Amino acid sequence: MIVYPDEIHDFLLHRHWLEIYNAAAKFLDKHLKGAKTAAPARESQRISKLDTLIRGGSLIDGAGTDAVKADVGVAGDRIVFVGDAAKENLQADRVIDATGLIVAPGFIDPHTHADDDLFDPKRAANLAYLTQGVTTVFIGNDGRSRIPLGKALEQLQSQGVGTNVASFVGHGSVRQSVMGMSDAAPTPEQLEKMKSLVREGMDDGALGLSTGLYYAPGSYAKTEEVIELAKVAAERGGVYDTHQRDESSYTIGLLASIEEVIRIGREAKIPVHISHIKALGADVWGQSGKAVEIINRARAEGVDVTANQYPYVASGTGLSASLLPRWAEAGGRQETLKRIDDPAIRPKLIAEMEQNLKRRGGANSLLILSVSGGGADRSMVGKRLDEIAKSRGKGAVETALEIIKMGGAGVASFNMTESDIENFMKQPWVMTGSDGSSGHPRKYGTYPRKIREYVLNRHVITLPRMIQASSLQVAETFNLKDRGKLGPGYFADVIVFDEKTIADRSTYDKPEVFAEGVKYVIVNGKVAIDGGKYTGATAGRALRKATGGV
């Protein structure tokens, strides 16, 4: 096992009595099962004064266990007590009355696009997430990450962030920095350079390697290239997180794409995680059953395959990404623009885009969420592509090309069925992940919506399972140490919400409305949402994957 200087530093920083005590308690729990007494009682022998006590709530611990009545005590940045505080005569500086409310671990979101907010000091509180009860977000997904990662994480830590944040090292960014937007295979030297960038990212604390094999330039990589790079992440205990090559019928098809993910896991000997798993478009509707079968078979054979999912029938992406064939993007934007205007290429481009539009469900299924570019027409936002095309008296693809030429647009693409969503959600290896991006309601609503709609209204899964899939399971899948569970010794990322009122309020028309029902959010022991209001705390930390040591 390699011990890095950072961790030695961390160890020394945190080496106060509570840490040592908790470590000893954990050791005893693990090795002296027969002799063990209840952990809370043992903790309370040492702790008489807490910073915060959350009293009287219905506790769901994140491990999948049913709700129990219990109080949660916080001292410093850790949970130090779970049990009956009155019986132990515990005092606290602050008591939060959680009577009639659910107390749960803060949610850990394994797939976000919160990068932009977090790196902007004005939006770094990450309120879209905090208000949902999310206390940790992952960034660097879909193959796009900051390079070098260590510097970026340090920047976030010193600037202050509302939630914890961890990152992947992105294959697309690594490839682009070595090969630009080339669609060629890497030379041996280029591959070595890419490997060393992945290694650097991992050493900087990345959770693993992310890819966006659907997007350019990730799509230009053959499976073998990805395997070689995934091996580097595997050597350092990382996870392979992917926006897979095809969620639909664009290229190799959904099922073959899942087989590719499994092959990468098997050959690189790395746990693989399929982000925002879905069956996209009419061609593959109903294939969730087959997809689940393929994944279950691989899991039975020892490949560690997991996934995350958001509870919406529309995906969120770029107009270019959804309609342009990838060959049209080779070489970068200037090359794309040349191809669009090249009379020798344009007809073929349009023909393929017509196919892609059909795959997506037609022009009415694409809703413009945002526009980019200096001369962009902002009145398009909130309109469907067919409506815009009609007002211009042009075809849908022609209109899309005009928008792309102006700088492009973000779209909500209505392309999933509820039955596929529910089928994936029920799988024990499917976690929650918002894929939150600007303009799509999932950024402000994923977690409350999953509880309101899929747990309470439709009973697709239970509340303890929803919470497990949104906390401890994510922490364990991605090797986040001491997070995701309400238990002594875990970091105090704690939420309190009202089951009667929790709900998403963001919609496709008004995507930036905060969710309701989350009353308290504690991040690393600090109260960030208090009685439903943001306190101004930026108690989040830049988390680095545990690589051993403390």
Ligand SMILES: [Zn+2]
């Ligand atoms: Zn993605």
